[in-house]
Structures are given as structure tokens and as C-alpha cells.
Amino acid sequence: MKLGTLRGPGRDGTLIVVHEDGQAYTPAGATWPTLQAALDDWERAEPALRKLSEALKQGTVQAQPLDVSKLHAPLPRAYxxxxxxxxxxxxxxxxxxxxxxxxxxxxxxxxxxxxxxxxxxxxxxxxxxxxxxxxxxxxxxxxxxxxxxxxxxxxxxxxxxxxxxxxxxxxxxxxxxxxxxxxxxxxxxxxxxxxxxxxxxxxxxxxxxxxxxxxxxxxxxxxxxxxxxxxxxxxxxxxxxxxxxxxxxxxxxxxxxxxxxxxxxxxxxxxxxxxxxxxxxxxxxxxxxxxxxxxxxxxxxxxxxxxxxxxxxxxxxxxxxxxxx
Known part of the structure; x- marks a missing residue:
């Protein structure tokens, strides 16, 4: 599973699930809006994000083209x-x-x-x-x-x-x-x-x-x-x-x-x-x-x-x- 963080809204950005080729993505959703939120709740977040990753791979979820220049660090700030x-x-x-x-x-x-x-x-x-x-x-x-x-x-x-x-x-x-x-x-x-x-x-x-x-x-x-x-x-x-x-x-x-x-x-x-x-x-x-x-x-x-x-x-x-x- 490949994850990234789009810039905004807010300083911690928006968690996205990225296609294995790095060319497209889908938002992780409101339950885990940031990577930190997902890490804090990893036991529940990981399987859900993996399902999104597989759906992205199979083309069964809407994908958006990825512009790497729009990405922040995966964790824009870390503990x-x-x-x-x-x-x-x-x-x-x-x-x-x-x-x-x-x-x-x-x-x-x-x-x-x-x-x-x-x-x-x-x-x-x-x-x-x-x-x-x-x-x-x-x-x-x-x-x-x-x-x-x-x-x-x-x-x-x-x-x-x-x-x-x-x-x-x-x-x-x-x-x-x-x-x-x-x-x-x-x-x-x-x-x-x-x-x-x-x-x-x-x-x-x-x-x-x-x-x-x-x-x-x-x-x-x-x-x-x-x-x-x-x-x-x-x-x-x-x-x-x-x-x-x-x-x-x-x-x-x-x-x-x-x-x-x-x-x-x-x-x-x-x-x-x-x-x-x-x-x-x-x-x-x-x-x-x-x-x-x-x-x-x-x-x-x-x-x-x-x-x-x-x-x-x-x-x-x-x-x-x-x-x-």
C-alpha cells in the first residue's frame, strides 16, 4: 500500500491512497483525514486503506491524476x-x-x-x-x-x-x-x-x-x-x-x-x-x-x-x- 499527503486544507494536509504506479490517487476519506489520524488508529485504518488501495488497482473506485508537486511530506509535521x-x-x-x-x-x-x-x-x-x-x-x-x-x-x-x-x-x-x-x-x-x-x-x-x-x-x-x-x-x-x-x-x-x-x-x-x-x-x-x-x-x-x-x-x-x- 502506498500513501501520500496532499497539501491542504490545514497544515497536516489530506491523506490519499496512491496507485502502485504513482500516477493516480483516491482520497482516504473523512474517517482518516490525515496520515497521523490513520497511524493513531492503525488497527482499523490499515485494512480500510488496503481495501481502497485494491479498489484503486482494480479500477473500481474513482481515481484522480496525481501531481507530485501538490504533495507535502507524508507527515507534514511529526511527533x-x-x-x-x-x-x-x-x-x-x-x-x-x-x-x-x-x-x-x-x-x-x-x-x-x-x-x-x-x-x-x-x-x-x-x-x-x-x-x-x-x-x-x-x-x-x-x-x-x-x-x-x-x-x-x-x-x-x-x-x-x-x-x-x-x-x-x-x-x-x-x-x-x-x-x-x-x-x-x-x-x-x-x-x-x-x-x-x-x-x-x-x-x-x-x-x-x-x-x-x-x-x-x-x-x-x-x-x-x-x-x-x-x-x-x-x-x-x-x-x-x-x-x-x-x-x-x-x-x-x-x-x-x-x-x-x-x-x-x-x-x-x-x-x-x-x-x-x-x-x-x-x-x-x-x-x-x-x-x-x-x-x-x-x-x-x-x-x-x-x-x-x-x-x-x-x-x-x-x-x-x-x-x-
């Missing part, structure tokens, strides 16, 4: 946006880029931070940038949207709490990070609003490529019209979504509508390219002694999507342009 960093290669490279050592618990204890969730960007929203000196970067990620998830959830229990999956561009201001982290209190100004894919899909839509808490497909990033990278999202995700959920719930519970990010998808194989510019710049530094790729500037574009074996865009395409704020 929590918690981002992990599950790819070891990414952690090592970006730590080197800012002259920091990886933590001693790199492979045993997940890294997470809590980002802003009150303002989330839609898939075609511009990325506003006030100062190019701040070092704007994209970060291509996969995400899970959770239902109510109690404290003490184990990795073996975690799968039952994943309601939907989507993609994200976790926008980062790289040059603001070192001074923030030096204060010993984590990211804040260096993490502006995150953008999300047009569609959130139920895990069963992925079939056997969603296994062991990982999505075993390539995540494709196209920067200024050229392929930046298409790394495998599965094999090198050191901490799975199940592991991340177990870590998050060590000391507290999470409410339905929490979004959990994987962190920047990254492979050790350089042939797979990169999912952020910080990695490219670090590779240039290792090879040539200094980075040559600039961070994003006004006018630059980034597109992020994930294709299945048949070449279909599962979550739709994040496609953004940097504009002067």
Missing part, C-alpha cells in the same frame, strides 16, 4: 524525527572530514540525534539557504515511520511497530557542525528542515527486499543532473531498523507518527558513489590532499529515489532546488 547513523563507512569518512575520531563504540552502540519535526519539507520543496558559507549538503536516507512503540522493545519485537517506509533528504549545514559539537550538546542549527519522499509505503510492498530490518535496494542520488551515487542500502547498514528501535526504546516509549532515519546510505566500494557531498570531499582529500567539490550553492539541484528490480520508483522522487532564503 518526533529521530535520525540514526547506521552506515559505518559514512561515519568514518565524515569524522575524518572534520578531524574527529570515530567513537570507541562505533560498532556496538548506534549513533542517533533528534532533529526538528515541526516543519518538514515536501518532495519538491525548495531548500532555502541563507549563507553559502554554512556548507549546505544533502544526505540521502531511508526511513521508517513507527506506530506506538513501548519502552524496552527488543530487536526481535521491533518489526511489528514499523508501519511505513519512506526516503529522506536530511539536509545538513556542514560548516556549522564542528562549533556546535564542540559545545558538547549536539546538532541544532546545523540541521535545518528535512525533506521526505512523495510516498510512504507499507513494508510488504517491498517483498523479500525488506528483510532483517533493512531495505536491500540501491538508493540513487542525482546531483545537478549527474549521478552522485547509488549505494546498496542493505548490506552495509550495520545497525538495522530493528537494532535502532531497540536502542531508542532503552529508556522511553515513542508515539505513533515517530519517524526514524537510517542515516546517510554509504558503501565502502567507491564505485557506488556517494549519498552526500561530505563523503566525496573526504575521498578527494584522501586522494589529492584537499577537497575540490564545493558544498551546495543557490541554483543546485538534488534528486533522490529508490528503484525496484523492474525500474519502478517505489517511494517517488525527492527533487529539490537550492534557493536564496
Amino acid at each position: 518526533e524525527w529521530v535520525d540514526g547513523s547506521a552506515y559505518i563507512n559514512h561515519i568514518v569518512l565524515v569524522r575524518k572530514a572534520r578531524g574527529a575520531e570515530p567513537p570507541e563504540t562505533l560498532r556496538t552502540d548506534p549513533l542517533v540525534y533528534q532533529g526538528g519535526s515541526g516543519v518538514l519539507l515536501g518532495p519538491t520543496d525548495d531548500i532555502p539557504l541563507r549563507d553559502e558559507q554554512w556548507g549546505l549538503d544533502f544526505e540521502a536516507e531511508v526511513c521508517a515511520i513507527l506506530g506506538d512503540t513501548p519502552m524496552g522493545t527488543t530487536a526481535l519485537e521491533a518489526e511489528r511497530h514499523i508501519r511505513l517506509l519512506c526516503l529522506a533528504n536530511d539536509v545538513t549545514l556542514r560548516n556549522l557542525i564542528p562549533n556546535e559539537l564542540a559545545k558538547g550538546f549536539g546538532f541544532f542549527c546545523s540541521k535545518p528542515a528535512t525533506a521526505f519522499s512523495p510516498f510512504a509505503i507499507t513494508p510488504d510492498e517491498l517483498g523479500d527486499v525488506f528483510k532483517d530490518g533493512r531495505i536491500h535496494l540501491r538508493l540513487r542520488s542525482t546531483y545537478n543532473g549527474e549521478l552522485a551515487g547509488d549505494p546498496e542500502a542493505g548490506p552495509e547498514m550495520h545497525f538495522s531498523f530493528f537494532d535502532l528501535i531497540a536502542h531508542l526504546t532503552k529508556t522511553r516509549s515513542y508515539t505513533a507518527g515517530t519517524i526514524l532515519g537510517s542515516g546517510t546510505v554509504s558503501n565502502a566500494d567507491r564505485a557506488r558513489g556517494v549519498s552526500c557531498l561530505a563523503e566525496r570531499r573526504m575521498i578527494e582529500t584522501l586522494d589529492d590532499g584537499k577537497p575540490t567539490t564545493p558544498f551546495m550553492r543557490v541554483g543546485d539541484t538534488i534528486a533522490i529515489e529508490m528503484l525496484d528490480a523492474a525500474g519502478r520508483s517505489l517511494f517517488g522522487r525527492i527533487e529539490q532546488k537550492v534557493v536564496k532564503a
Whole structure:
């Protein structure tokens, strides 16, 4: 099942059920006007929405053509946006880029931070940038949207709490990070609003490529019209979504509508390219002694999507342009 959120009325938009080809939709209806409403009542909402999805597929319900530019993020605002960093290669490279050592618990204890969730960007929203000196970067990620998830959830229990999956561009201001982290209190100004894919899909839509808490497909990033990278999202995700959920719930519970990010998808194989510019710049530094790729500037574009074996865009395409704020 594929879901999306049309803009308006109100800030939380209107929940829609989307055809599997991403070209048409039907409204979810008054009972579940928003995705958050559906997540809050998932036991009743899921089967009803699946019936609509099947009717849309069979052509027995009225369908409307879908204009992706009219979509907000699946959750225009979320109760929590918690981002992990599950790819070891990414952690090592970006730590080197800012002259920091990886933590001693790199492979045993997940890294997470809590980002802003009150303002989330839609898939075609511009990325506003006030100062190019701040070092704007994209970060291509996969995400899970959770239902109510109690404290003490184990990795073996975690799968039952994943309601939907989507993609994200976790926008980062790289040059603001070192001074923030030096204060010993984590990211804040260096993490502006995150953008999300047009569609959130139920895990069963992925079939056997969603296994062991990982999505075993390539995540494709196209920067200024050229392929930046298409790394495998599965094999090198050191901490799975199940592991991340177990870590998050060590000391507290999470409410339905929490979004959990994987962190920047990254492979050790350089042939797979990169999912952020910080990695490219670090590779240039290792090879040539200094980075040559600039961070994003006004006018630059980034597109992020994930294709299945048949070449279909599962979550739709994040496609953004940097504009002067």
C-alpha cells in the first residue's frame, strides 16, 4: 500500500491512497483525514486503506491524476524525527572530514540525534539557504515511520511497530557542525528542515527486499543532473531498523507518527558513489590532499529515489532546488 499527503486544507494536509504506479490517487476519506489520524488508529485504518488501495488497482473506485508537486511530506509535521547513523563507512569518512575520531563504540552502540519535526519539507520543496558559507549538503536516507512503540522493545519485537517506509533528504549545514559539537550538546542549527519522499509505503510492498530490518535496494542520488551515487542500502547498514528501535526504546516509549532515519546510505566500494557531498570531499582529500567539490550553492539541484528490480520508483522522487532564503 502506498500513501501520500496532499497539501491542504490545514497544515497536516489530506491523506490519499496512491496507485502502485504513482500516477493516480483516491482520497482516504473523512474517517482518516490525515496520515497521523490513520497511524493513531492503525488497527482499523490499515485494512480500510488496503481495501481502497485494491479498489484503486482494480479500477473500481474513482481515481484522480496525481501531481507530485501538490504533495507535502507524508507527515507534514511529526511527533518526533529521530535520525540514526547506521552506515559505518559514512561515519568514518565524515569524522575524518572534520578531524574527529570515530567513537570507541562505533560498532556496538548506534549513533542517533533528534532533529526538528515541526516543519518538514515536501518532495519538491525548495531548500532555502541563507549563507553559502554554512556548507549546505544533502544526505540521502531511508526511513521508517513507527506506530506506538513501548519502552524496552527488543530487536526481535521491533518489526511489528514499523508501519511505513519512506526516503529522506536530511539536509545538513556542514560548516556549522564542528562549533556546535564542540559545545558538547549536539546538532541544532546545523540541521535545518528535512525533506521526505512523495510516498510512504507499507513494508510488504517491498517483498523479500525488506528483510532483517533493512531495505536491500540501491538508493540513487542525482546531483545537478549527474549521478552522485547509488549505494546498496542493505548490506552495509550495520545497525538495522530493528537494532535502532531497540536502542531508542532503552529508556522511553515513542508515539505513533515517530519517524526514524537510517542515516546517510554509504558503501565502502567507491564505485557506488556517494549519498552526500561530505563523503566525496573526504575521498578527494584522501586522494589529492584537499577537497575540490564545493558544498551546495543557490541554483543546485538534488534528486533522490529508490528503484525496484523492474525500474519502478517505489517511494517517488525527492527533487529539490537550492534557493536564496
